[in-house]
Structure formats: C-alpha cells, structure tokens
Amino acid sequence: MREIKITFIFLLITVSLLKAQVHLEQNGLKTSVTNTLYADNTQAIRYEIATVSYNSHHWQPGGIIIVELFEQSYGVGYERYMLEIGFGRGVNVGERKVSLLESYGINRNAQISLGAEYDIPSNVGGYVNRATPIYLDVKSYGGYKARISYMQDKVTGFSGINQIIINATPSSLSIPDFIPPSVDTSKDIASSGNLRISGEGIHYIETGNVGIGTLTPQEKLSVNGKIRAREIKVETANWPDYVFGKNYQLPDLKETETFIKINKHLPGIPSAEEVEKNGVSLGEMNAKLLKKIEELTLYVIQLQKENDLIKATIKGMK
Known part of the structure; x- marks a missing residue:
C-alpha cells in the first residue's frame, strides 16, 4: 500500500513538472x-x-x-x-x-x-x-x-x-517605437485547390502586378484570355468635347484623304500593326473614337447647311 502511495505521489510530481516545463x-x-x-x-x-x-x-x-x-x-x-x-x-x-x-x-x-x-x-x-x-x-x-x-x-x-x-x-x-513587418511576400503562394478570399471589408493587393493566365503581367492586372463582367467603368481625362468649341479647327478632308491613302488608317488612330503589338487602352481609344464621331457630326452639319443652301438656290432659280 505504501509503494502505491509513493508511486502515486511520484506521478503527481511528474505531471506537475511537465505542466510547468519551459524546455x-x-x-x-x-x-x-x-x-x-x-x-x-x-x-x-x-x-x-x-x-x-x-x-x-x-x-x-x-x-x-x-x-x-x-x-x-x-x-x-x-x-x-x-x-x-x-x-x-x-x-x-x-x-x-x-x-x-x-x-x-x-x-x-x-x-x-x-x-x-x-x-x-x-x-x-x-x-x-x-x-x-x-x-x-x-x-x-x-x-x-x-x-x-x-x-x-x-x-x-x-x-x-x-x-x-x-x-x-x-x-x-x-x-524607439517600431512598425512590425508584414508577411513576407517573396515566397509564392501555391495551392492544390481553389484560391478563395472571403470575409467582410475591402480586399486589396498592396503592390505589384497581377497576372491571370500569364506569368509576366505588365499592368496592374493582365489577363491572357476572355473577361466577362456586368459593367466596366473606365476613368479617363481630356474627354473630346473640345471638338465642339468655337476655336476648334476641323481637319481638312482632302488632307485626311491623302493621309488615309498613304497610311491606310485614320489620323490619330493607331494602325493594325500597333494594336497587334501594343494593344489598346480602352479609355484612350473610346476618347479617340468619340472625337472622330464628333468631327463626323460637324462634317454632316456642314453638308446639311450646304445642301439646304443649294436647295434654296435652285428653288429661287425656278
């Protein structure tokens, strides 16, 4: 009985030491x-x-x-x-x-x-x-x-x-006071499953470029493939409403014709070779196309005025 008590006490001491053990x-x-x-x-x-x-x-x-x-x-x-x-x-x-x-x-x-x-x-x-x-x-x-x-x-x-x-x-x-470091970003994140970011709040990538389908993204987001979205909003400056200003000089149509014959594309619009090599900026291209539409609108207005004048002259001659 005494041996059992001693063994029990030894076990209690051992458990206590294990709980408090630092190493x-x-x-x-x-x-x-x-x-x-x-x-x-x-x-x-x-x-x-x-x-x-x-x-x-x-x-x-x-x-x-x-x-x-x-x-x-x-x-x-x-x-x-x-x-x-x-x-x-x-x-x-x-x-x-x-x-x-x-x-x-x-x-x-x-x-x-x-x-x-x-x-x-x-x-x-x-x-x-x-x-x-x-x-x-x-x-x-x-x-x-x-x-x-x-x-x-x-x-x-x-x-x-x-x-x-x-x-x-x-x-x-x-x-002195200090700012703790962020998680080391020099290592790649690899997963055999789906990459999912969830939770409340704003999720963001602080620095660098993101590539989908490409290992060498040149922009903040590069996608080698199709993109589907409900809406895309592009922010751009220098929207071409200046075409309708009273001091804007419309390009001469004969000069435009000569340019097209030589270069096989409109002035101010990149060529097919340039687009194939460098792509196009959606905001910049929309602004350039709108500028051409606004210029075309002014040409049509001019033609309408000239047509009305010709009709009035013919009517007067009759």
Whole structure:
C-alpha cells in the first residue's frame, strides 16, 4: 500500500513538472517557451530571448529556427517567424534572414529581429565561430510569450557551433517605437485547390502586378484570355468635347484623304500593326473614337447647311 502511495505521489510530481516545463525535447527537436514579456506602457521594450552560434564557412547541423509569438495582454495576436542563420544563407558570408510567415488576430505589437553578430572564442577549420542574438521587441502595452523551436544544442555558454542559449526571463532594454513587418511576400503562394478570399471589408493587393493566365503581367492586372463582367467603368481625362468649341479647327478632308491613302488608317488612330503589338487602352481609344464621331457630326452639319443652301438656290432659280 505504501509503494502505491509513493508511486502515486511520484506521478503527481511528474505531471506537475511537465505542466510547468519551459524546455521540451522530442527526438532532437527542442522547444522552449519564455515567460510573458511586457511593454508596460507605450515605450517599446527589447528582450534578448536567445543567442545562436554558427560558422559561416563550414557545413553544420542545426537548421531553421522557428519563433512563435502569443499575445496574452488586452487582446489576441499571433505571429510566426522563420530564422535562417549560418552556412546555408550565403556561402562564406553567413547571411542571416528573418521572415514573417503568419500573422493573425487583432494586435500587432511585437516583432522578432536579429542583433549584431559577434565572434566567439572557438573556430572550425581555422575560421572563427560567430553568435547572433535573437530579439523580441514589444510595444503599446503588449504582453507576449515566445515559443522557440530549434535543433541546436541548448547550452548556458558557447563552446562551438550549433548551440543556442535560451533566456526564458531576459532583461529589458528601452528602444524607439517600431512598425512590425508584414508577411513576407517573396515566397509564392501555391495551392492544390481553389484560391478563395472571403470575409467582410475591402480586399486589396498592396503592390505589384497581377497576372491571370500569364506569368509576366505588365499592368496592374493582365489577363491572357476572355473577361466577362456586368459593367466596366473606365476613368479617363481630356474627354473630346473640345471638338465642339468655337476655336476648334476641323481637319481638312482632302488632307485626311491623302493621309488615309498613304497610311491606310485614320489620323490619330493607331494602325493594325500597333494594336497587334501594343494593344489598346480602352479609355484612350473610346476618347479617340468619340472625337472622330464628333468631327463626323460637324462634317454632316456642314453638308446639311450646304445642301439646304443649294436647295434654296435652285428653288429661287425656278
């Protein structure tokens, strides 16, 4: 009976420790969670939550580090960052990169950034090893826990590469205010299903060109195919009502005839070759066609006046 009680107490202690555990390891993949790190007011605060060692000149194990941010103060917010550090990021230079992969929730009051890299007292193949701080920046009364997933060896002091120091309760440093980054747009979005954007509000693409049926859109929207719409509204300036102004000079019809014989198209209208090569602007072409219609209308009015004058002259002669 006594052994059963001892076993039961041991199980309770084990469960309690697991619930409170800051660092976990599963088959070489490790996870560490910081305490909640706050910005107590509008002053932005920086925390050094981890430091990682590497050598930029030699292959090494370790791989990508993932940092997830969980807001737990006055709102909801979640961000997931990917950190690439070491040989794989630029041979012999150790280029570092931080990418924001996901961002959800209402609050955007934190970001992950990298500090200045520095040498540590060890080397690989004659090349000095380096270390890079990983910062969590918090602002605007935010409170965040950071979950760090990694495959480096967790240590308390560096002795070589592929090591990481985790600071679950780091000290704070005041920094200037900042604007958190947007989700990294350098990666393509791929899906085996339908791409669907739904929800209330306005949906927009902030920058760049969009192509449908083409990989090289030259305009804000390029479509290689047919478009069906209930209505298309084109905004354009310099609408040709100036043709009806009293100072507008109608083109001479004989000059127009000569131009048509030589160029095989109307003056001011692009040729078939130009249209085939460059396409046409719908708003600009509508304005040009309207200008020709207005000029034709004035020609018809002139002919009507001349016809009426001829009729009156003939009637007078009779």
